[in-house]
Amino acid sequence: MALSSQQLTQIQTQGLRWVDEKNLGLTRAGGAGPTDHKAFDFVSQTSMIPVFNEQVKRSPFSAKADANHEQVLIFENEKLIAKAAMPGRPKFYELTTSDGIPYWKIATLHSKDVLATTVLQECVRYRNRDTSCQFCAIEESLKNGKTIAHKTPEQLAEVARAAVELDGVTQMIMTTGTPKTLDRGAAVLVESARAVRALVDIPIQAQCEPPDDDVWFQRLKDAGVDALGMHLEAVSERVRKNIMPGKATVPLSRYMSAFKAAVAVFGRGNVSTYILAGLGDTEGEIIAMSKQLIELGVYPFVVPFVPVAGTPLEHHPMPSAEMLDRLFRELGPALVRAGIQSDSLKAGCAKCGACSSLKSYEQEVAHGPAAVCV
Ligand code: SF4
CATH class of the missing domain: 3.20.20.70 (Aldolase class I)
Incomplete structure (x- = not known):
């Protein structure tokens, strides 16, 4: 399963809606960098994707943890388009x-x-x-x-x-x-x-x-x-x-x-x-x-x-x-x-x-x- 450059652009400009925020322990960072984003680790690239702001709630892209809480599943509308990991706490x-x-x-x-x-x-x-x-x-x-x-x-x-x-x-x-x-x-x-x-x-x-x-x-x-x-x-x-x-x-x-x-x-x-x-x-x-x-x-x-x-x-x-x-x-x-x-x-x-x-x-x-x- 591969995400094209164009799909990555779409996700970065529209963000990802979390289906189950609490389970993923998400909190915003604040500050001078990418503050309303989270890092997603695709095999060949790590990308910061907006997850917190209001406009993300209208995004066609959504994410939830898989059954074992090992990976994040990414959907466009209802269709699974990608899997990613989230870098752990250093x-x-x-x-x-x-x-x-x-x-x-x-x-x-x-x-x-x-x-x-x-x-x-x-x-x-x-x-x-x-x-x-x-x-x-x-x-x-x-x-x-x-x-x-x-x-x-x-x-x-x-x-x-x-x-x-x-x-x-x-x-x-x-x-x-x-x-x-x-x-x-x-x-x-x-x-x-x-x-x-x-x-x-x-x-x-x-x-x-x-x-x-x-x-x-x-x-x-x-x-x-x-x-x-x-x-x-x-x-x-x-x-x-x-x-x-x-x-x-x-x-x-x-x-x-x-x-x-x-x-x-x-x-x-x-x-x-x-x-x-x-x-x-x-x-x-x-x-x-x-x-x-x-x-x-x-x-x-x-x-x-x-x-x-x-x-x-x-x-x-x-x-x-x-x-x-x-x-x-x-x-x-x-x-x-x-x-x-x-x-x-x-x-x-x-x-x-x-x-x-x-x-x-x-x-x-x-x-x-x-x-x-x-
Ligand atoms: S995630 Fe990478 S590109 Fe984005 S602000 Fe931090 S260092 Fe810069």
């Missing part, structure tokens, strides 16, 4: 720091083998909900006591070592809320990466807004960062100003100059950006920007927008599967032609690939018609 979640903080409050497992942390859980843009990114829930998990505001370099290194040794994580992603300083979080990522790499050999992707000075890219690299994400989220000034007025004060021209300077330091493909399809940018705008980025050597990680409960965009519609399918059919081959495929990257969301089916379209071009084995 062993490092059982540990606490010497000062009593559970490791899972410092970093969490994403997909099945990625350690992800938000180093600063507070963001200068978030203070005022009128100017914050309207899709973001970064401080909600802090209010809910699910994380701590500032993860120290020592804490991050301790958790990273345990996650590598106990759970075999293969890469670490460090994102951050944006502080008041002009480096926009780069400085805190430098000290964090340095401490982690001193203790454990693991590829790291750092994620921040473009800092004021390009010198930070070399500092990040020297500290042990292998790849950098600077996330546009929206590609047109129209949508940027509407959806993320605070972040839009850093102009697109600065993003483009920062991408260019960062590629010179990290290499082609090891600089990437998240683009949330469904916020209001047209298909043409997303394609044009993505192709410009690929030309620069930047991986445009196009991801379907998924509304998060409690944010101003919680009722904003998810994008259509048809639109994403058309985007990916164009971008998959463009990435392969440029030689910056997910699998060849050192670290980062584009390497993980769980939040978007773009990776399976790339593989379709590289290895023939795709099938996410299930």
